[in-house]
Amino acid sequence: MSSNQHFVVMGGGLGAAKLAEALRANDFDGRVTVLAAEEELPYERPPLSKQHLAGTQQLPDFTVDQGSWYRDHHIDLRLGTMATAFDPRAHTVTLPDGSTLSYDKLALATGSRPRNLPIPGAAAPNVYTLRTIGDSDVLAEVLRENRKLVIIGAGWIGLEVAAQARARDVDVTVLEAAQLPLLGALGPEMGRFYADLHRAHGVDLRTGTQVAEIRTEDGIATGVRLADGTEIPAQAVLVAVGAQPNVESALAAGLAVNGGVLVDAALRTSDPDVVAVGDIAEQEHPVLNRPVRVEHWATALNQPAVAARTMLGKPASYDRLPYFFSDQYDVGMEYTGYVGRDDDVRVVVRGDQAEREFVAFWLDQRDRVVAGMNVNVWDVTERIKALILSGEPVDPQRLADPDTPL
Incomplete structure (x- = not known):
């Protein structure tokens, strides 16, 4: 491609760094500008609630590329520069000082931010969220200095922080509006597994609860009051009620947006010169045949x-199955596949849940495997993936039998 072209990346996380890498790996010799809101070099976020919070990894351990890489590959990385808007017709991006930057192609990698909790007391200085390295540093100090932590939300972030807090012998109460933790992500069977896991480690997990307010004295949070009047004392509160994709600039620019920025199999948005990746990309998946x-x-x-x-105008399609992982206490898991919140599925378990060593499979009504989660069982992800991609029905009894090869 012509060296006169200018590609701009809005965002400064893992997706933005990998996009810059991929452009150079594909021999693009034009200008590449990455606009990163944070002052740190792009880094990976999973350690923020895991190894970094535990003190076993520091920022350089999970920084994607060092500053020298950007210089050596002629990437114009602008830290502390969050683009405020872009204009697809003019092909410009607006910078914080009001100036504009012209582009030939634009990549949106703007990620997400913690959802707010619109209740009294949520703005107190000892009420925290977790998204950035700064958040993780502050939270690590909070866990060292405080003995009573209330976590609002029993999703992945809330539960991973709860596990780290219990490792420091912090008293932890987790409040969840749903009847089980991770209900939307994993369903009731595995939600019960994680509920039992945390209660076994001393977490006061309260489900089906509604938080009315965060109680404060002299502006400092001192506890949480539930809708039924119950009060739970706290020295610190973590709000972990999910993430909000940063799609405002895409919406204002007139791109097609639903829950996220709508993209096709090639990750192209409704504007042919704009792509989107990561948290914000709502893709029409070519294998799953659904957004x-x-x-x-x-x-x-x-x-x-x-x-x-x-x-770069080359043929491309993102057809990988969704994958994620989590580490809580002595339980490590990997999840492959996809189950929608309203999908009619059942769970088949191979192994021993009581021993915390098993594989769970989600089967649709035709007994086809649509997702699998291995818990403390390793090197099976590729076999789970093969079962999903085959699209063939399985025998649930054989699937549950550890002696039957996957």
Whole structure:
């Protein structure tokens, strides 16, 4: 492609860094500008609630590329520069100072932000969220200094932080509006598994609860009051009620947006000169044959290679199955596949849940495997993936039998 072309990436996380890498790997010799809101070099986020919070990894351990890589590959990385808008007709991006930057192709990798909790007391200084390295640093200090933590939300972030807090012998109460943790992500069977896991480690997990307010004294949070009047004391509160995709600039620019920015199999948006990757990309998945938006590390890691080819006018299709992982206490898991919230599925388990060593499979009404989760069982992801991609019905009894090879 012509060295006169200018490609701009809005975003500064893993997806943005991998997009810059992929453009150079595909021999694009034009200008590449990456606009990163944070002051740090692009980094991976999973360690923020895991290894970094535990103190076993520091930022350089999960920084994607060092500054020298951007210089050596002539990437104009602008830290602390969050693009405020873009104009598809003019092919310009607006910078914080009001100036504009022209582009030939644009990649949106704007990620997501923690959802707010619109209740009294949520703005107190000892009420926290977790999204950035700064958030993780602050939270690590909170866990060292405080003995009573209330976590609002029993999703992945809330539960992973709960596990880290219990490792420091912090008293942890987790409040969840649904009847089980991770209900939307995993369904009731595996939701019960994680509920039992956390209660076994001393977490006061309360489900089916509605939080009315965060109680404060002199502006500092001192506890949480539930809708039924119950009060739970706290020295710190973590709000972990999900993420909000940063799609405002795409919406204002007139791109097609639903829950996320709508993209085709090639990750192309409704504007042919704009692609989207990561948390914000709601893709018409060519294998699953449905719109899919996945807010997990593997998406930001793998989608950019396809998006880069699309920007370069090369044939490309993102057909990887969704994948994510979580580490809580002595339980590690990997999940492959996709189950919608309203899908009619059943769960078949191979192994021993009591021993926390098993594989769970989600089967549709035709007994086809649509997702699988291995818990403390390793090196089976490719076999789970093969079962899903085969599209063939399986015998549930044989699937549940550990002596039957997958």
